[in-house]
Amino acid sequence: MQIRTDGLIIKEKLVSEDDKLVTILTRNFGIIRAFAQSVKNLKNKNFSSTQLLCYSDFIIFKGRNKYIINESYSKHSFWSLRCNIEKLALAQYFCDLILNLIAEEQHHTEDILRLILNSLYYLSKEKIVPKLLKSTFEMRILSMSGYMPNLIYCSNCKDSGKKNFYFVPEVHGIVCDKCIRNYRAVKIKLTESVLYALRYSVYSEFNKMFAFSLKLERQDELSAITESYILKCLEKNLKTLDFYKQVVIN
Ligand SMILES: [Zn+2]
Structure with a gap:
């Protein structure tokens, strides 16, 4: 057929x-x-x-x-992506994430196709800082493939009104500063703007997901969190990510 x-x-x-x-x-x-x-x-x-x-x-x-x-x-x-090693490396990492997270012949991939086409378009047109594009793609693809984290309330005491939270990949979400003592696993303190960026990348409507900004000094913080979550969910390092980090300029 x-x-x-x-x-x-x-x-x-x-x-x-x-x-x-x-x-x-x-x-x-x-x-x-x-x-x-x-x-x-x-x-x-x-x-x-x-x-x-x-x-x-x-x-x-x-x-x-x-x-x-x-x-x-x-x-x-997307020919222009091939002319820039940094962009090409990031595009290949996006493809690798899809290969690792989406089962073959799994249906309902329309939204995932839309996600990567949009991301490649923004990457080629330089509409978004690559580092933010990468973090957003990472959180969104994880959320779409069954790893949506809880970024609303403390995963332990369920309180959403606390001011200070940590991201704990192990529990797929955030933990408040009162409960964090009980956690020995990897934990990363969240500043308000990074928590906002994370929530935005996971929960916003599709066509608004890239429409946030984050100060340069906070972008590394966001990146450390999204990469730690990728590592937790995939349980392995991707060579395409290592390669991207080798060629990235900033
Ligand atoms: Zn708590």
């Missing part, structure tokens, strides 16, 4: 001299791994539309145990 969908190429791997296996985050069919044949040939009609980070329309043949791309048409290539 044939399926038609749009999607973003989030991984590519050469499987022979001429063919590659691409991983596509589709709108309607979850994550699909499909063969793209003869795509190293520049004249091939699927050459540009099956490149990493290309957002395309696909017509895919679904066999008994494999998918093969019949036709594909590029809608947006």
Whole structure:
């Protein structure tokens, strides 16, 4: 049978001299791994539309145990991301997070596709500071894949009226300064503006999620928190994150 969908190429791997296996985050069919044949040939009609980070329309043949791309048409290539190592590294880290958090052929990936397309667009157009974009993406993708943290009240005494909170990855949320003594796990003190930024990235409406600002000196604080939460939920370090940190300029 044939399926038609749009999607973003989030991984590519050469499987022979001429063919590659691409991983596509589709709108309607979850994550699909499909063969793209003869795509190293520049004249091939699927050459540009099956490149990493290309957002395309696909017509895919679904066999008994494999998918093969019949036709594909590029809608947006995010080409500019390839010309900047820092942006490319961040884009690849976003793709890696999706690969690690979203099960293959899990349906309802429309919002996740929207999240990464928006993020890549903002990254390519430099509309948002990369560090804030990264933290927001991290919190949002975790929330969308079953790890939504509690950022409203103390995870221990349930009090929401306290002034001072700590972020504790272990409990997937915040703990007040009175209860924090009981926690030996990793804990990071939250300033008011960072707690606000965290809440914003997790709970705001989709089209407003990037619309907050944070002082430069607080951005590292936010980043430390979101990375600690990524580490807790994934239970491993991602090489793409290590690479991004190596190439990042500020
Ligand atoms: Zn408490």
